[in-house]
Amino acid sequence: MDLYGGRGYEQTTVAEIAKRAGLTERTFFRHFSDKREVLFAGSHELEQAMVAAVEEAPADASPLAAAMAALERIAEFFAERRPHSRRRQAIINANPELQERERNKLASLSVSLAYALRERGVSESRAILAAEMAIAIFKLAFERWLEDAKQRDMLYHVRSALKDLKSVALS
Amino acid sequence: MDLYGGRGYEQTTVAEIAKRAGLTERTFFRHFSDKREVLFAGSHELEQAMVAAVEEAPADASPLAAAMAALERIAEFFAERRPHSRRRQAIINANPELQERERNKLASLSVSLAYALRERGVSESRAILAAEMAIAIFKLAFERWLEDAKQRDMLYHVRSALKDLKSVALS
DNA sequence: TATACTGATGTCAGAAGCTGACATCAGGGG
DNA sequence: CCCCTGATGTCAGCTTCTGACATCAGTATA
Known part of the structure; x- marks a missing residue:
């Protein structure tokens, strides 16, 4: 994140990252499938927590x-991580390739949630x-939460977005 | 599409595509920013048609x-293209990188639609x-439309999905 | 204690995607 | 007939990513 934030994602080479970590380029690719994947390593845990909440x-x-x-389950997880999340998101927002990957993660999350809902007997x-x-x-609430000057918590923004969504769907 | 469909997306090299078209690799990259982008070239026109419909x-x-x-505006566009759409989607479904790009296009479309809605005075x-x-x-309807044995048209599936969405939002 | 196994890392070579710089060439307008 | 422009070709080179093989440390096991 230091490197991506400092010189920009595209400008930093995997070789640099590896060197900074005291490792080899080859080793980097053994830990992360992608140059992008470093930024999304923890997403799997989050996904599992969310699936568990549905179950x-x-x-x-x-x-x-x-x-x-x-x-709601993960709302508290973000609470302490606002500074980190802002830094990370600034990097992602600055690069289309990273946004692409982020959308991918959310799509994967959506599939998992849908599967968990199916298990509850919900139609496909x-x-x-x-x-x-x-x-x-989530996307809307997360964005609002990051930029909220009043620093209201994630739960507030999630509920606010849900309210809007319902009103839009009904109109 | 012949090459991607035949040997698979990953196995086909840009050099092959270029050669097949009687051009150079360099020329390929002047027309398409990406190896993936060939499959999504027409998406901009579709996006513009949809934005116009909102306006x-x-x-x-x-x-x-x-x-x-x-x-509804683009529903008819797909009508004659079912065979082509199926072939194309099969290729995309077979490769994560292409799915990633597809989601990207849909995200871009979402942003454009949201912008057009804002212009109508809708809140952010x-x-x-x-x-x-x-x-x-759209995603759900498109999937259903592609696999529908009864070959009902896109409009039918769009409306069916809308009905489901409303019922879910209300529950 | 010695040996074998395992997992993480290093080394190396190379394919493929992608870019910049410059050359060429065809067609259209003055 | 010349000049300009846009599309293409050529070439060199960087970076991402992969496969194959070597090394090495720690651990289990005989």
């Missing part, structure tokens, strides 16, 4: 409510749509 | 209704969410 949601919760449980179409809506809410 | 939607249409107008949050919902509907 543990009350049996009578609606698909959307169950998907929202996933967002409705599971997919509920998951996509949850992701849309 | 031309009745002034009293809700944000979601305006976004849906974009989907609601514009973003309406656009995202439209994209979610």
Whole structure:
């Protein structure tokens, strides 16, 4: 992140990263499939936590409510990491390739959530749509949370986005 | 598409594509920024048509209704292209890098739709969410349309997905 | 204690994607 | 007939990423 932030993502070479870590270029590629992947290493854990939240949601919760449980579950995770998240996001926002990868991660997350919803007996179409809506809410809430001058927490923004989404869907 | 379909995306080299077209590798990269971009060349026109549909939607249409107008506008475009679309999608589905790019295009489309909605006076949050919902509907409808044994048209699947989305949002 | 195994790392060579700089060439306008 | 422009070719080179093989440290096991 120091290097990507300092000289820019494109300008920093894998060789530099490896050297900075006291390792070889080859070793870098054994740990990360991609030059981009370094920035997204932790995303798998987050995904698992969210899936678990869906699985543990009350049996009578609606698909959307169950998907929202996933967002509420991770809301606290972000609380202490605002500075880190801002730095990271600034790097991603500065480079299309990284945004591409980020969208990929969110898409993968959406698929996992939809699968977890299906396991709850939700129909395929409705599971997919509920998951996509949850992701849309997450993206919006995350963006708002990062730039919120009042520093309201993630939960606030998630709920605010959900409210907007419902009003839009009904109109 | 012949090459990507035949030998697979990864196995085909840009040199081969260029040779097949009777051109140079260098020329290929002057026409397409990427090896992937060949498959997504036409997407800009589609995006513009959809934006136009949003702009031309009745002034009293809700944000979601305006976004849906974009989907209805292009529904007929796909009608004659089902064989081509299937072939193309099979190639994309077989390769993660291409899926990544496809998601990128849809994200770009979402941003454009949201912008067009904003121009209609919709608030930022609601514009973003309406656009995202439209994209979610499009993705689902497109998938269903491709695999529909009954060959019902795109419009049918778009409307069916919209109905599901509304029911999920309300639950 | 010696040996074998395992996992992480290093070394090396090379393919493929992509870019910059410069040359060429065809067609259109003055 | 000349000049300009846009598209293409040529070439050199960087960077990402991969496969194959070597090394080395720690650990289990005989």
